[in-house]
Every structure is written in C-alpha cells, then in structure tokens.
Amino acid sequence: MKPQSEEPIAMTFELKATLTCSGSLAAKVDRAVIEDFVRHCNTDVLKKGAPPGCGAAIIWWEVAAENFALEIRSDRYVRAHDALLRAKKEFGTVVGKYRIGIRGLEIQDYRITLDWDAEEGLKLVKLPFVKELKHEGGRLELLLALDEAALENRIPDRLIRLLEDKREAFRWRGKTEHWELLFESAKKPLRFDKDPTEEMLQHGWLEHAAGRGQYIYGPQVTRIFRTFEQILQAELLTPLSYAEMIFPKLVTWDVWKRSGHAKGIYPEAYYVCTPKTRDPEYWEEVIDYFKVTNEVPVAQIMEKIENVGGMCYAQCPPFWPFLQGKTLPDEILPIRVFDRSGPSFRYESGGIHGIERLDEFHRVEIVWIGTKQQVIEHAELLVANYRHIFEEILDLQWREAWVTPWFMAQEGRAGLAELREVGTRDYEALLPYSGKWLEFQNVSVNGDKYPKGFNVKLQSGAELWSGCSGVGLERWAAVFLAQKGLDSDLWPNTFRELVGALPAVFKFL
C-alpha cells in the first residue's frame, strides 16, 4: 500500500561521528592497522550491495587517546548512517584483537542534502529530528540531531520516506478523488423536500444532546433505527450466515498503529485519557475546586490524565486483536462477523449539521475474512443483498460508485482507477431538500491490509484478505426520511409494516 516515488530523489549523506573505546587506540593499535581498516571499509564493507561506483566512504578520520573520529559521505545506496553501523561492527572486530571494546558512539553532525526543486508550493517548516532545515537553489539541506538509538531505529530512512510521502501527497493535492459510477437506481417519486432533522426536532423525535454533533434519539427514531437493523439481519446477515460479536469501543494506540490509522487520524479523533492514578487524595483538589466554584477545572484535569487512544472511529480495527498473532485453519473461512455494540466518534467540522453529519453516530459494522477470491466474491453477495434492500424495501433513489479507499485518501493518493480488486464502493442517495447526494454506506475490500497489520496467517500459507462494510443508521435514516418524509402513511408498504406504530412516549407543554 506504500506509495512508491516514481523518480528517486538524488541525495547526499555526510556524517561525523566518534567511536569511544575501552582502551587507548593511540597507545595500543598501530596506525597502519587503522589505515588498513579504512581501506577495507572503502573498497568493500561500505560498498556491499550498492551499484558499481556507488555506496559510502570514510573520507576523513583521526585517532586521539581512546577515540576514533570519522567522517562518512555517501549517496542514496549505502546511506551514511548504515555505513557507520557497518564500520562500527568492523572496527569492533579489528580492535577486539587488542582486547579493546567499543564503549560509545556519538554523532556530531549529520547532514542530508536532497534535490528538491520541483516542489515550489510544498513548504517544509519543521521536521522531526531535524535541527536545521535549508531550502536553496533546488537543494534541501537537513541537519539532523540523532543518537545511536535513533540510528538503530532507522530514523534517517524514515525521515526520507516522510519527505517522499509529502511530495507524493502534494502532487495529488487538488486532484479530486476517484469516483466512478457502478449502478444508479431508477428515479423514485420524492414526496418530501424538507430537512428531516429539522422536522424531527420539531416533532420531538430527537433532541440536541449537550455535546457537539450529538443527539438524543427518542422512541420514534430509535424504532426506525432498530427496524433498519432488523431488515439488515433478515435480508443480509442471516442469509449470509453472519455471527454477532462485540468489538471494544475504546481503541488504544497499539490498535491504530497496526490498522494504519495512527498515520493520520489526529485532526478527527476523539481522544481518551485515563487518570494517572485512582488515588482519591490525588483528585481531592479537583473535587474541592468544583465544590467551591461549581466549575470543573479542566486545565488542572489535563495535568492529571494521560492519553491512551481514542474512541471508535472506524469500527473494525479493535476487532482484530481477537485474531492477532494467530494462524487460522483454512476450513473456517470465510469468517463472517458483525458488531453493533456502540457508537463511533469523529470530530467533524463545526457549524450546523443534521443527523447526516455527526460527531457521535451509530453503525453496524460487517467484517468478512477469507482468501483473496473468497473476499472478493463475498463482497459481490453483499452488494446484491444491499441492492435488494435499497430497491425493494426502502425504495430509495440511490447509486453506487467506485471510490478511493480511506487508506489511500489518508496518504493523499487519489487516482487509483488501476485498483480493481482492493477498493471501496460508496453508496449515495439523493437528499431532495438540498439536491445533494449523501454517502450513506460502503463496502470495502481491504486486501491483506488488516491480516498483515495484525499478523494473522492462514494454515495453508495462502494470502489472507478481509473486507468491511459499515451501515450507518443515522445515514440510512437521513436518506430515507429526506426522500419519504416523516409521515409513516407515505412510507413503502414493507417498511411501514415492519416499523409498526411509532411509539409516542413524550409530550411537552
């Protein structure tokens, strides 16, 4: 899934470091031995794996007491930081013969220079581990601050990949995401032209909750949601042999690291923090402050809690630890499970929205897992059953499109007409009150993304794939009620019969 830059960026790496040893090199090791070591590095050790004429070289060195200082220069092949680790290992063997060990490695300077002239509009202000950044004459110069642990974690390589990502994302910027019509229903009689959220608020079917983008659903809307679920159960989950599970709704960072969401979820996440301790004394000043002022001291609270993850965003990632690290027998495939055990959260843009765009919303999440062929074929079954529901039961004016999947969109990639097997189908329906089409559901074939991320294998060794499909209850309601209105007498027969009489519990003066 990682985007590959098509043209490699030209780059130079220059590194100054010092190896500190357990004994005096100057006193115990002949200068000629070190000269031999450097020659061997420059002809052999630091060239291995690089095309002829490429690789790294030690271009300067000096011995003083127990220190060996050196300067390495390289191209993109054996990058200077890799070269340094190779050289360190080799140096260890050489001085080991004199009963000297290497005690420390310090990096004084690390400068990376890249060709960077094509990216005029792409501003780089700050980069992790970069203490100085210069962009002049089509060259980008980075001065890095690194220790040995950072080298071992391959920070410089990841930094370069980050730059490539940014270049890639920048080039896709402005291009619209891929969207290709797969199916469009007939035009349906539209009996209603109002915003259903406004209407429902007026009828007391729902109320704004205290939070942003959050509603409290009264008995009537809840009945409609539960009828949607009942239809989904009868027309799709039962015929396709799905079993219900309960997926957690707090998602720790570990899960989002594996699912890939940790790459970009931040502006839209609802973050969850836990107390640093449950000790009542630790919290006494917060409680006292509240009791005296009737205000919650949120700034003080922020000092006393720590972030562990966020609330459910996409619904299936927290399922995957159920399978994490396991090997599955082929005969249990395709696995078919769903979850409807709680809400999802997204920090949406501000302003007034109805139930079509919420911070807290409810979804049935459908997950299937199998071989590549099984997963692709099963997606077609879902598509057929959904089509039946939207055509025969809900009688919607709707369409189906092939779009950029989220994990591509997140990385700023958009085109992807080339993707035919891995990808997302979006379901959209017309909102007569605005004339816009609203995405109300999807079916996604995610390839091996999740099995790989969570290290799930198949006994036969065949590639394990998965798919997921989210049924947004608020979105279904937004679409259905926008087209059909709130008067149940005007609803399609089958649906009206399934809903029954809407419960009237509340009346206000």
Place this chain on the structure above:
Amino acid sequence: MKPQSEEPIAMTFELKATLTCSGSLAAKVDRAVIEDFVRHCNTDVLKKGAPPGCGAAIIWWEVAAENFALEIRSDRYVRAHDALLRAKKEFGTVVGKYRIGIRGLEIQDYRITLDWDAEEGLKLVKLPFVKELKHEGGRLELLLALDEAALENRIPDRLIRLLEDKREAFRWRGKTEHWELLFESAKKPLRFDKDPTEEMLQHGWLEHAAGRGQYIYGPQVTRIFRTFEQILQAELLTPLSYAEMIFPKLVTWDVWKRSGHAKGIYPEAYYVCTPKTRDPEYWEEVIDYFKVTNEVPVAQIMEKIENVGGMCYAQCPPFWPFLQGKTLPDEILPIRVFDRSGPSFRYESGGIHGIERLDEFHRVEIVWIGTKQQVIEHAELLVANYRHIFEEILDLQWREAWVTPWFMAQEGRAGLAELREVGTRDYEALLPYSGKWLEFQNVSVNGDKYPKGFNVKLQSGAELWSGCSGVGLERWAAVFLAQKGLDSDLWPNTFRELVGALPAVFKFL
C-alpha cells in the same frame, strides 16, 4: 440530598476592604454623613436577619481621597462578605446624593476562623482560594484570596460548606455502607467451581482486547448477552411498556454538573478530549513524528487537545437533556424508557480481573419517571419481574439488599437506614469459585434528584421523581456462568432453549 452538619461550627469572619469612588469623599462628603452611615449599618443593615446580638459590624473605617476603607467582623449569621456587599449597596445610596459613584471594590484581607478541634485525623493541606491555612489549638484559621467576582459567587460560603462536607465524610469514614437483606433465594445446585472468564478464554469465547479491563466478545458470549437482553425484553420491558431510546455515550461536564457526578467521578472517569482544531497543519508535526518513529507522541498530543467530559459512566445522566427545562403533562406519566446503545467505562483498580470487573462494559439502562407514588410503585413491579427472571429462567442463587445509594456514598455518607423511599436495591449472586457474592444489578429510586438537576417540571406542580435500573450484561454472565458452567447441556431448560446452539465461528491452530 446535601448532608447537614448536626452541630453548627462556631466561626468568625474578619474582612478588610476598600471601596474606590468616582470622586473625592474627603472633599465632598461630610465626615458626619459617613459616621451616620456606619452607625446605620451597625444597628440595622448588617444585623437584618440575624438573631439578636448576632450579625456583622463595621469595626474600623477610614476615608482618604476617593477611597473608603473598612473592616468588618461577623459571626456565622450575616457573614462578613455578605455584610460587605450590603454595606457597599447602602454606601452607594449615601454617596449618590453627592453625585459620587462606586468604581471598585478591593479585598485586602479576609480571615475566617473556625472551631476545628474534633477533627484530629482530618488533614487539610490545601483549599481553593485559601492562601494560608493554620490549624492550632482547636481553631482553624483561613486567609482567603478573593476578588469581588468571587464574593458574588459566594465562594466563602461554598468553602465553608466544603469544610462541613469534609468533616461529615471524615466522620463516616470507616463505617461500612448500609446493607440490609431484603430477599434471599433458596440454595441452588451449583454445578461449577471455576472462574468462567478463565474458562472462556481457554475456549476462545473471548479475548483480551488491547486496553485495560477490556475484552473482545466472540460469537458465543455475544449470543449469551443477546439472550439476556431478549429475556429482559420479553419478561420485563414489553410487559411494563418500555420504549427504547438511544442515549449519548460521550458525557459533557454540563451533564455531570447537573447529575451530581462532577462532585466526585474524577478518579474513575474515562476522560474524552477533542482536538483544539481540525486544521491539518496543526497536526502535521504529530503525523510526521509518528511516520518517522512509529511511536505516537502522546505528550505532544496532550498539548493539542482539550477535555470536554468523559465516556458514559452511569448510563442515564446523558438522557436527561432530552427533558431539560421542560414541563411535562401529567397524563404521560409514568415515562418508561431504556437504552442499550453502547458501553460504559470506569477506570477500575489494576490487577487481574475477569468480566466481573471491567473498565469497558455493557449494560441495559432502564429509566422511569413519574410522581413520587408512581416511581415507588413502579420499582416494585421491576423487582417482581426481576425476581421472576432470576428464579424461573436463570435459576440463580441470589439475594437482594437495601444499600447506600451512590450519591450518598460519593459524599462519604453511609448509614441511611432511615431512607426508605429514596434508595438502592442491589442484586447479588454467589460466585462458587471464590465464595464471594457479586453485585450484578440494581434498582434505584432517585427521588427528585434528576428532575431537579435538569430542571424538569410537572404541569400539575406535583413533585417529579425518577428511578433507574442497570442490567449489567457482563455481570449477569459472570454470575450465571460461575454457577452453571460453560456446558450448555447443564443450563436451565428455558434458558438453553432461548440461546439455541452457540455459534462456532473461529478455530485457531
């Protein structure tokens, strides 16, 4: 619900303040006029409402240019800060005759001294708005830092109430909470003596999720949970005419302020924070850091988010904004609604627990609202239906007890044998593997607590009451499986038939 101290604490208030005026008092107002004002205050204005011989007095004053400095001393009746506001108002009338207005009020010193000798074990280290705190010879001396806004918000009164609360809580400390047996079932044949969580983990019915106190429930356990819900629906919710609603699961502070949870929820809350902005540039450094290190920079994230509340803790508070500020016609009572739309969260103590003590758990929450009589009577109906379920369908060894309600326990009060109408019934069942009894459900009559907190009124003017009952699915399962085991052949007939064949979806190698 506020605990009242039985013996009032003796206290003295001494306050030094300066009123700054718009013109020179020294130049324009006769000293005799001010003398008159002070005499009038000391005989009349600052005594009003206090028992004879009590109240406040101006014990020193001085005029310099446009400033009127004064010192007020009082007992617990007209407290010095109230006296100051009274005096300020009166002074405004007096100097108004000279076309002089009051421009500002500054408090130089405010000292409160209280009898505090009985509380040897109660340590006071830090109190809000208190810059100095001395405890000597049975007297507690507080030096306050206040501005006029703090006076108007009655901070000193709330501070004294806080001290009374702390004294009250301290006196209750060590006393066990009230617990009184109401009903106990017959002894039942116990067929199992293992910890069901351990057994379920071994059978692959559930898996530890990535978070603390969190599980992923496989198809078998989920089927058991849904069967519990089905029983609840058929035996209690339908016969008692309950309608389903969807309550929000993110709870903002505003809701917890009104429900009373803001008084003490802090050590156990799961806190929710939102991004300070959705601007992608604002989050770029976090994304870059993750991409380069594969670590999520949680400390950096803490700087970029703000706390808005927490995840569902008690399940009914976020329902109440549905009714907030409204007046209900009597004829719709009793209102009966329930919610099962998502999990609740509690930061539980660490260590190893099974599904009987979780950080993330699932509950059906039942809420009823009516007149006092309706609410009390309806609780009896619930009690009867629950008894039927536990006796006839689940065949549990269980008991029912009258206990201290949470909002009393939170304030450190415990006794409460005197409470007969407002209060909580706990349901407990025996866990054969540990020999302990586990609380697995409650029925609470909450009096007017919620209608008052959320300002909900009844057309007739009668007192509006409410009750709630939480059905913990994990707790039901913990109790049922601990007594009956995992082998469905050994389960009571009715339950076994309702569950049907447990779905076997997964197998691992």
